Amino acid sequence: xxxxxxxxxxxxxxxxxxxxxxxxxxxxxxxxxxxxxxxxxxxxxxxxxxxxxxxxxxxxxxxxxxxxxxxxxxxxxxxxxxxxxxxxxxxxxxxxxxxxxxxxxxxxxxxxxxxxxxxxxxxxxxxxxxxxxxxxxxxxxxxxxxxxxxxxxxxxxxxxxxxxxxxxxxxxxxxxxxxxxxxxxxxxxxxxxxxxxxxxxxxxxxxxxxxxxxxxxxxxxxxxxxxxxxxxxxxxxxxxxxxxxxxxxxxxxxxxxxxxxxxxxxxxxxxxxxxxxxxxxxxxxxxxxxxxxxxxxxxxxxxxxxxxxxxxxxxxxxxxxxxxxxxxxxxxxxxxxxxxxxxxxxxxxxxxxxxxxxxxxxxxxxxxxxxxxxxxxxxxxxxxxxxxxxxxxxxxxxxxxxxxxxxxxxxxxxxxxxxxxxxxxxx
Numbered sequence: 001x002x003x004x005x006x007x008x009x010x011x012x013x014x015x016x017x018x019x020x021x022x023x024x025x026x027x028x029x030x031x032x033x034x035x036x037x038x039x040x041x042x043x044x045x046x047x048x049x050x051x052x053x054x055x056x057x058x059x060x061x062x063x064x065x066x067x068x069x070x071x072x073x074x075x076x077x078x079x080x081x082x083x084x085x086x087x088x089x090x091x092x093x094x095x096x097x098x099x100x101x102x103x104x105x106x107x108x109x110x111x112x113x114x115x116x117x118x119x120x121x122x123x124x125x126x127x128x129x130x131x132x133x134x135x136x137x138x139x140x141x142x143x144x145x146x147x148x149x150x151x152x153x154x155x156x157x158x159x160x161x162x163x164x165x166x167x168x169x170x171x172x173x174x175x176x177x178x179x180x181x182x183x184x185x186x187x188x189x190x191x192x193x194x195x196x197x198x199x200x201x202x203x204x205x206x207x208x209x210x211x212x213x214x215x216x217x218x219x220x221x222x223x224x225x226x227x228x229x230x231x232x233x234x235x236x237x238x239x240x241x242x243x244x245x246x247x248x249x250x251x252x253x254x255x256x257x258x259x260x261x262x263x264x265x266x267x268x269x270x271x272x273x274x275x276x277x278x279x280x281x282x283x284x285x286x287x288x289x290x291x292x293x294x295x296x297x298x299x300x301x302x303x304x305x306x307x308x309x310x311x312x313x314x315x316x317x318x319x320x321x322x323x324x325x326x327x328x329x330x331x332x333x334x335x336x337x338x339x340x341x342x343x344x345x346x347x348x349x350x351x352x353x354x355x356x357x358x359x360x361x362x363x364x365x366x367x368x369x370x371x372x373x374x375x376x377x378x379x380x381x382x383x384x385x386x387x388x389x390x391x392x393x394x395x396x397x398x399x400x401x402x403x404x405x406x407x408x409x410x411x412x413x414x415x416x417x418x419x420x421x422x423x424x425x426x427x
Contacts (some may be wrong), residue, residue, distance in 0.1 A: 052128065071380050115191075145207060252398040283337060306343055349368070
């Protein structure tokens with residue numbers, strides 16, 4: 001109640017009306033710090049993912065090790081609910097600051113090893129594993145902070161705008177990373193990445209947010225609090241369906257546009273790291289367009305319906321990508337797939353945050369990050385399948401499986417997801 005009153009006082013109705021829908025979130029002081037902080041952190045992440053992925057592939061020549069590298073970055077999905085609980089207890093901003101300080105230190109370590117000529121693929125895999133323990137929780141803390149500091153009538157628009165920080169990073173950050181790597185080399189490029197992370201950390205210190213729900217003198221069981229979060233998801237049909245769909249798209253859709261794009265660029269299209277950057281940027285540009293559109297349409301959207309419809313569209317666009325014989329057609333289909341991805345995943349996050357309530361916000365988003373564990377599984381499975389049956393057959397099988405299982409989710413939980421009057425479609 002106090003947090004809601006504070007948000008209302010910060011953005012009175014008369015002032016709110018003067019902001020266009022897309023830019024209304026900037027009327028909240030906390031978001032004016034959070035947006036650039038998230039943007040810089042996302043840029044650093046995308047730059048180093050592309051640079052290190054290309055480094056692993058060129059140094060080892062192994063697509064399997066490339067998928068291992070991609071999978072390690074999501075290792076922390078298994079413990080993301082613990083970070084969500086920590087955010088609920090001590091404050092989401094504090095947890096987010098700790099995560100971003102660690103990114104800065106790890107990037108500085110890679111820069112030091114590269115500049116001294118000591119960097120090896122084993123070092124990269126080890127550091128990726130350490131960063132992967134915490135990185136999946138960054139998005140959960142971002143989303144929880146948005147919901148904590150933003151008035152409810154701005155949540156959909158803010159989530160769309162907030163999503164552009166990661167999507168634009170995949171567009172421009174990936175190109176910047178490829179360009180820096182090609183022009184100045186790995187060591188200097190990582191000095192730039194460490195500086196970007198440090199600036200993002202400094203800006204995160206200015207973000208608002210509460211101190212969590214724990215009270216002095218009250219001892220609470222970690223297992224009990226985690227169980228409460230899981231039970232909340234299990235007992236809410238729309239939330240359970242969303243979590244299953246999130247796991248599915250991470251298992252079968254995201255591997256095709258994240259960890260496997262270096263393989264597509266080099267072995268399917270015969271491109272260099274700059275060409276890889278254009279593929280990554282095409283998907284991300286579509287995602288940016290979708291996120292901006294959501295920010296403009298905002299409250300007019302029905303979250304659960306959008307989530308389902310555009311999950312189907314996403315898989316269809318990926319099938320088109322697989323069928324394209326050259327990079328130009330591939331870029332066009334990746335652009336459309338990126339837009340469909342935003343129209344599905346942003347409403348999903350809004351639906352989960354709106355239904356979670358302040359007490360369970362961090363834990364629900366932590367469970368949502370747990371679903372990302374489908375991505376490393378999908379990447380590792382794809383790496384093995386590509387060696388046996390090739391990329392086209394593997395990617396086609398992934399898309400057909402995704403379409404079939406999305407339809408099964410829509411049928412099983414349709415009563416909670418489709419009716420306009422359903423709580424999951426509240427606007």
